[in-house]
Amino acid sequence: MDRFWRLFSGAADHGVLWFAVAGVLVALGKPRAAMRGVVSLGVASLVANVVGKQLVGGDRPTLTSIPIARRLDRSPTSPSFPSGHTASAVAFATGVALDAPAAGAVLAPLAAAVGYSRLHTGAHWFSDVVGGAAIGASAATLVKAAGPALRRIRPASRRDEPTANAAELPVLARGAGAFIVVNPGSGAGLGRPDARSLLGERLPEARVYELQSGDDIATLVREQLGSAEPPRALGVSGGDGTVSAMAHEARLAGLPLLVLPGGTFNHFAKAVGVDSAEAALDAFEAGAGRRVDVAELRLPGGRDGDAVTRTVLNTSSVGIYPAFVAERERHEGRWGKPLAAVIAAVRVVRKSTPIELEVDGRPRTIWSVFVGVDRYYPLTVAPIERRRLDDGVLDVRILDAGRRPKTRGAVALAFGGRTDSFVARLPFLQGPPAVDGFTAEVLSLRSRGDDPGYAHDGEASTTTPGDAIELRILPTALAVYAPVSSP
Structure with a gap:
């Protein structure tokens, strides 16, 4: 005893x-x-x-x-x-x-x-x-x-949705004048209705193209824009990565975008209130929509030496955040999101090392940088929910690596800034807060060591051209067909 x-x-x-x-x-x-x-x-x-x-x-x-x-x-x-x-x-x-x-x-x-x-x-x-x-x-x-x-942050409801940027978009009867790309590989196995059959029934005169291996959405859209009858609206059925690629072309061409949720998570579609393909088509047939904020991601060092640009609809990140989200989602079905976050944080931090970055020209040793288009909730380094579409700012969360980087990093990654602020007062883990959050209109990141890669809208890259990226908010730069609730 x-x-x-x-x-x-x-x-x-x-x-x-x-x-x-x-x-x-x-x-x-x-x-x-x-x-x-x-x-x-x-x-x-x-x-x-x-x-x-x-x-x-x-x-x-x-x-x-x-x-x-x-x-x-x-x-x-x-x-x-x-x-x-x-x-x-x-x-x-x-x-x-x-x-x-x-x-x-x-x-x-x-x-x-x-x-x-x-x-x-x-x-x-x-x-x-x-x-x-x-x-x-x-x-x-x-x-x-x-x-x-x-208290838990209250989930957004339809009453919280902004209506100030509601827009009347072109009504294209039977889909005439719309070019829609369908990615058959998105959201495989989820039991959703076949987007091609649904489009055939409701928009029989739309030009519908099924993506094949090796197809480039930018090339397909530019061919359509150069045709004798260029499209008046663009559409896409797929996950966030496919939607982001089509949104980039819609923004550049100044055309409204129809989004049919066809991926696993469909974060952007949910943010604009499109819960199903049927809801998206209802808004399209009524010409209902809104103008939403997006961000422009600039990567220096393209083939011609010019900057390569991408349109970011939801989030972009550098460091361990993409790996953390992937690991968390892998365990969510069995353990639920809170415990899955703890498991993912411990596993990802344990096998990773901090990275050296310049954030807006300031040298920092960090685990990850998360950048959201508009403000995200909850107040953690790995937020989940976007409640507005017109904040006009980038929501930046930086997970610093301090004196005890692995312990404090895992706690902050799993539980967020509020818990970390209490943990920072414990005698064995004292130090400044691990989570640094702020908003900005422009953010520049440059690697000072090994290339950490980057990710945006569910698509990851292991290399960063020129070891530098810049993100800039573009307020109300994209028009999207979506249900608009009454004020």
Whole structure:
């Protein structure tokens, strides 16, 4: 039993036990309770170690009165009052209980056992444990009182959709004057209706082309624009990568774009309110749409020495972010998104190294740079949701690599800036915030070491021509057929 209590007390060092319990709670579908527990632990640890020990402190029990078999392998040397282990344990258990009472009841004996282990091993006096418990319970109560800061960000609804940039677009009866490209390889196996059959029924006079291996969308569109009857609208059925390629040509030609969601995720289609191919065709037949923001990605060093440009509809990134998203999505079906994010963050950070970049001319050592078209939510380094189409800014999230890059990097990548701000106050992970977020109209990135590659709209590249890229917001630069809700 002496050996058990020594090992149990050690398992709670640096909150390791409670972070593991938080992961279990997330896996059981209680991410909010886990987050409240972790935040409460961070506050309690800060108060106990930075305030309590400095103001009260005191000597620890004399080890000569403690049997050798019960002593810790490494005796603590910090001041005795209060017990930081007990403060963290009670804070976590209480924080969880305030959100999920049943889970808190299960954790209460575990927290009590941590407090007892500090007495059994001679690390603290009884008064230290009582003081730590009081601090932990108070910290959880304060975090509960500050509940608005921990509430989930409300998902966007149709009422949140902007209407200021609604546009009347050409009504092309039966599809006459529309050139539509269908990518049959997008979203394979998802059981969606065949886009070609649907187009044949509703837009029988549209020119529909099925992409073949080796086809280039830019070449196809330019051939149509040079024909005797150039198209008055462009359309595409496919995933975000295919849609992005067609959107680039539509923007350059000044033509409206019809988007039929045909990929796995269809982030852009969802952002503009097109949930299905039928909804897109309804908007097309009514001439309903809106003008939306996009970004221009410039890559120096094309074949002719001129800059290569791409149109970004959703996001662009450099570093480990694309690998993190791919790994997270690989585990989402089995574990759910919160726990999948933890697994992905640990795996990706563990096998990666920070990269050296110049961000707007400033040298930085980072894990990744995420750039969203308009503002994204939640406030993490790996946001999920875009709520507006007309913010007119780039949303930049940079995951810095600091003194403890792998630990802090994984925490920030999985849980975001709010959790990282609390983790940064823990004695063993102190340092500036790992997540740096800001908005800009233009952003330049240049590699100072190995080429990190880049990604945009689900398409990744392992090389960056000229080792530099520039992103610029283009407000309301693309017209899209989409349902427009009433003000």
